[in-house]
Amino acid sequence: MSRPLAEPAITDAPGAVPVLGHLVSLIRNPLGFLRTLSHSTEEIVRIRIGPWKGYVVCDPDVTYHMLLDDSTFDKGGPIFKNMREVLGNGVAVCPHSDHRRQRRMLQPVFGKSNHARFASVIGTEIDTVISHWQNGLPVDIMSDMRDVSARSVVRLMISGLSDDAIVQAVKDVEVSMGGMFWRILLPPPFDILPIPGNIRYKNASSRLRQLFRRTVGEYRMNGGEDDLVSYLIRASDEEDGTTLSDEEISAQIFTVFAAGADTTGHTLGWAFHLLSQHPAVLKRVQAELDAVLGDRLPTVEDLQELTYTTQVVTEVMRLYPTAWFLTRTVMQDSSLGQHFFPAGTDIVFSPYLLHHRPDSHEDPETFNPDRWESDPQGQRHRISMIPFGAGPRKCLGEGLGRVQSVLSLATILSKWELKSESDDIKSGLRLPLTPLGLSMRAFKRRS
Numbered sequence: 001m002s003r004p005l006a007e008p009a010i011t012d013a014p015g016a017v018p019v020l021g022h023l024v025s026l027i028r029n030p031l032g033f034l035r036t037l038s039h040s041t042e043e044i045v046r047i048r049i050g051p052w053k054g055y056v057v058c059d060p061d062v063t064y065h066m067l068l069d070d071s072t073f074d075k076g077g078p079i080f081k082n083m084r085e086v087l088g089n090g091v092a093v094c095p096h097s098d099h100r101r102q103r104r105m106l107q108p109v110f111g112k113s114n115h116a117r118f119a120s121v122i123g124t125e126i127d128t129v130i131s132h133w134q135n136g137l138p139v140d141i142m143s144d145m146r147d148v149s150a151r152s153v154v155r156l157m158i159s160g161l162s163d164d165a166i167v168q169a170v171k172d173v174e175v176s177m178g179g180m181f182w183r184i185l186l187p188p189p190f191d192i193l194p195i196p197g198n199i200r201y202k203n204a205s206s207r208l209r210q211l212f213r214r215t216v217g218e219y220r221m222n223g224g225e226d227d228l229v230s231y232l233i234r235a236s237d238e239e240d241g242t243t244l245s246d247e248e249i250s251a252q253i254f255t256v257f258a259a260g261a262d263t264t265g266h267t268l269g270w271a272f273h274l275l276s277q278h279p280a281v282l283k284r285v286q287a288e289l290d291a292v293l294g295d296r297l298p299t300v301e302d303l304q305e306l307t308y309t310t311q312v313v314t315e316v317m318r319l320y321p322t323a324w325f326l327t328r329t330v331m332q333d334s335s336l337g338q339h340f341f342p343a344g345t346d347i348v349f350s351p352y353l354l355h356h357r358p359d360s361h362e363d364p365e366t367f368n369p370d371r372w373e374s375d376p377q378g379q380r381h382r383i384s385m386i387p388f389g390a391g392p393r394k395c396l397g398e399g400l401g402r403v404q405s406v407l408s409l410a411t412i413l414s415k416w417e418l419k420s421e422s423d424d425i426k427s428g429l430r431l432p433l434t435p436l437g438l439s440m441r442a443f444k445r446r447s
């Protein structure tokens, strides 16, 4: 007997106001809102933003079950339609029907054999970005860490790009991602208003698309460097032998850039802030760096020895997972946990919410890297610790993101100590999760 396709009987999350629903709570204090839900005994609660309704999964097992079944709970609906209009149909946003082929073709670029190459790019980009730091002076840590992270990802993708083009691309991806997030939240008429934000967003996205198409065209004509674009031009699917069109390659470049540019940079921003607030933890990191590295810069081979620094990064990713608010759409009428959802329902899941559940992580609001002593990367908590997601759509860049985070932290902290001048850091309604108002000063440890 078929079940009725009525809206599921699920309670509203606390904090809704008439018409705007939970938008006000989310704008005022998004993390406070999710922390309230991390104490919920409900498996799933409903949130509303204007006319839009979404169902937030609060239970770790139900979230995990949903993420494993990516054909039923797919990247679909208006949110991903909107993202595909900007990024193209690349691996991070494409529907399940296109995903496996794309993932098979991209996977080798992200394998361990490329980590050392990526690590050497990171060192050079850190030198370029922080060369202006002066002893005792303020630094714009968020902007600098974003640049380090985004520039490294651009180099991985298009290694021969000029410095001016990199600076422009890094700016453009920030504007495109910010604009895309607001388009998802605000109703459609907002998109077409000729206001400066919309114009900047359209120009930035179209400049990036042109850059990626031009690069693919040039590589096809003249050959290219040993990078992601060259690899994608040569790649053929091991199952059906098909190759990628120019349009598909441009979409992959844009998607990987969007997925990888900011995530590590923001993780590093949170890491410097937390270390500055926890001097005892910072001292232990410095002692490890001095013992393992002495005066030299870290390489990918040092990662195994940098266990405490790795634990610190894992704990930063638990407390402040940069991908904190993610969605799926129900593709055919299905049950999830104890509830039944009609096709078209939007489901929200949040690594932040799961990482702050007191029944999964003891004393969840405390920054305590020691909790990862026997499991430095948090791999054993695959259900309650998902900074990189889970299931078939888990982050392709997880290995690179971890290498980049630990090596960047180690490289900078072996030479510099950063002191926060702001205690009251909030996070805005942004993707990725951003520490707002972070102001720091850099002090030289050694030259």
Ligand code: HEM
Pocket (backbone or CB within 6 Å): 091, 092, 093, 103, 153, 255, 256, 259, 260, 261, 263, 264, 267, 321, 322, 323, 326, 327, 386, 387, 388, 389, 390, 392, 393, 394, 395, 396, 397, 398, 400, 401, 402, 405
């Ligand atoms: C600290 C760093 C990073 C974090 C926290 C992170 C987090 C995530 C998360 C949570 C997802 C899954 C999204 C979902 O399920 O909807 C994801 C997907 C993805 N990430 Fe990352 N990421 C990081 C770094 C990177 C880097 C450096 C790259 C590339 C250079 C990258 C490329 C991707 C791609 C391509 C996907 C889509 C995978 C698929 O759908 O098959 N990420 N990331």
